[in-house]
Amino acid sequence: MKWPANRILQSSPKSFGMYEQAMKLMQEGKDVIHLEVGRPSFDTPLHIKEATKKALDDGVVHYGDFAGDPLLRQAISDKLRSFNGLDVSTDEILVTNGLTHAAYAVFMAAIDEGDEVILLEPYYPQHVNKIELAGGKVVTAPLDRENGFRIDGKAIEARINDRTRMICIVNPANPTGRVYSREELQVIADLAVKHDLLVASDEVYEQITYDGQQHTSIASLPGMWERTFSMFAYTKAFAMDGWRLGYLACKREYMPALLKITVNDVAHVNVFIQHGGRAALTGPQDCLAEMVAEDDRRRRMVCRRLNEIDGIVCPLPEGTIYAFPDVSAFGKPSQQIAEEILAETYVVTEAGTFYGPAGEGHLRICFGAEPYEVIERAMDRLRDYFSR
Ligand SMILES: Cc1ncc(COP(=O)(O)O)c(C=O)c1O
Numbered sequence: 001m002k003w004p005a006n007r008i009l010q011s012s013p014k015s016f017g018m019y020e021q022a023m024k025l026m027q028e029g030k031d032v033i034h035l036e037v038g039r040p041s042f043d044t045p046l047h048i049k050e051a052t053k054k055a056l057d058d059g060v061v062h063y064g065d066f067a068g069d070p071l072l073r074q075a076i077s078d079k080l081r082s083f084n085g086l087d088v089s090t091d092e093i094l095v096t097n098g099l100t101h102a103a104y105a106v107f108m109a110a111i112d113e114g115d116e117v118i119l120l121e122p123y124y125p126q127h128v129n130k131i132e133l134a135g136g137k138v139v140t141a142p143l144d145r146e147n148g149f150r151i152d153g154k155a156i157e158a159r160i161n162d163r164t165r166m167i168c169i170v171n172p173a174n175p176t177g178r179v180y181s182r183e184e185l186q187v188i189a190d191l192a193v194k195h196d197l198l199v200a201s202d203e204v205y206e207q208i209t210y211d212g213q214q215h216t217s218i219a220s221l222p223g224m225w226e227r228t229f230s231m232f233a234y235t236k237a238f239a240m241d242g243w244r245l246g247y248l249a250c251k252r253e254y255m256p257a258l259l260k261i262t263v264n265d266v267a268h269v270n271v272f273i274q275h276g277g278r279a280a281l282t283g284p285q286d287c288l289a290e291m292v293a294e295d296d297r298r299r300r301m302v303c304r305r306l307n308e309i310d311g312i313v314c315p316l317p318e319g320t321i322y323a324f325p326d327v328s329a330f331g332k333p334s335q336q337i338a339e340e341i342l343a344e345t346y347v348v349t350e351a352g353t354f355y356g357p358a359g360e361g362h363l364r365i366c367f368g369a370e371p372y373e374v375i376e377r378a379m380d381r382l383r384d385y386f387s388r
């Protein structure tokens with residue numbers, strides 16, 4: 001009996017990074033601190049939970065609209081206009097099971113066997129798996145490491161050929177913490193228009209930016225709405241990672257193909273969860289600012305503590321919940337450093353190479369998933385490790 005299908009055999013093995021090694025230590029009862037997992041530490045705001053509970057009590061339990069609750073899509077349309085500068089009607093929005101489902105639907109609907117998709121490296125690894133499952137080939141274009149991981153138009157253009165179908169960006173970027181400027185995004189927009197490419201834009205961290213940094217949706221640049229799939233989720237900013245709720249926006253003509261994937265995959269998103277999603281967009285927004293302010297406090301502490309260690313250079317990330325310190329001065333592969341840190345201090349970090357070879361010399365440290373005091377303890381342990 002043949003098992004599994006070729007599409008599984010041909011896609012890269014799914015890796016959980018340092019998580020599996022950390023699990024072993026946890027089972028041994030060690031005091032493991034998780035700085036690798038990319039999720040918020042906060043509870044979901046109360047008014048979002050209340051709206052969801054009310055929907056359940058009101059009997060919102062049956063099949064719903066495949067594209068998502070029309071009232072939720074109206075709230076999303078309003079948010080896209082006010083926050084993202086996008087004029088999107090409700091039939092150009094698909095409510096999804098988090099950003100994961102949005103990206104899966106986009107890659108499955110857009111990519112033919114052998115089509116090439118350019119990812120900026122260091123990249124978010126889960127996009128690699130999805131592109132490969134869709135039959136596509138991932139081609140990586142390094143970000144400009146010497147200049148703080150800026151977008152490098154020349155590196156991207158050198159990789160474009162007649163098989164290239166799409167450029168996929170993550171903005172704000174995981175793992176580098178960059179918030180791409182309008183000028184950098186314009187470089188990608190110009191290439192997409194010049195070579196007639198689609199763009200998938202993962203904006204899962206759009207609301208988590210610091211020091212007044214403005215998030216720009218690439219679809220808002222001239223000529224980009226026609227070719228961009230803008231993907232968002234409640235996951236990070238609203239502390240709703242387990243809820244599995246997100247959405248994507250694109251030109252009306254692309255919707256039937258995306259719906260075809262969605263209907264055969266999940267049918268539609270859980271109906272009462274969508275009521276919580278509407279409350280999140282239409283209710284009080286102070287909770288967002290409060291959570292970002294706490295992330296900011298942790299960000300400053302983590303970067304200060306890391307920069308105090310001789311040999312580490314850690315610029316303040318402009319967005320996201322990740323610091324991406326340069327540890328190349330220690331002269332060891334970043335995977336080895338991450339493994340030694342785990343074995344000696346029980347702090348879980350992620351090696352930069354988990355995000356592609358261009359991440360060598362870096363560690364990714366999540367400051368969003370644990371309380372301030374716990375992260376401080378982790379920083380003490382990192383200081384002790386690096387001073388040995
Ligand atoms: C860049 C990026 N995209 C997508 C996701 C997954 O988002 P979701 O949980 O909404 O599927 C993550 C989660 O860490 C992420 O960092």
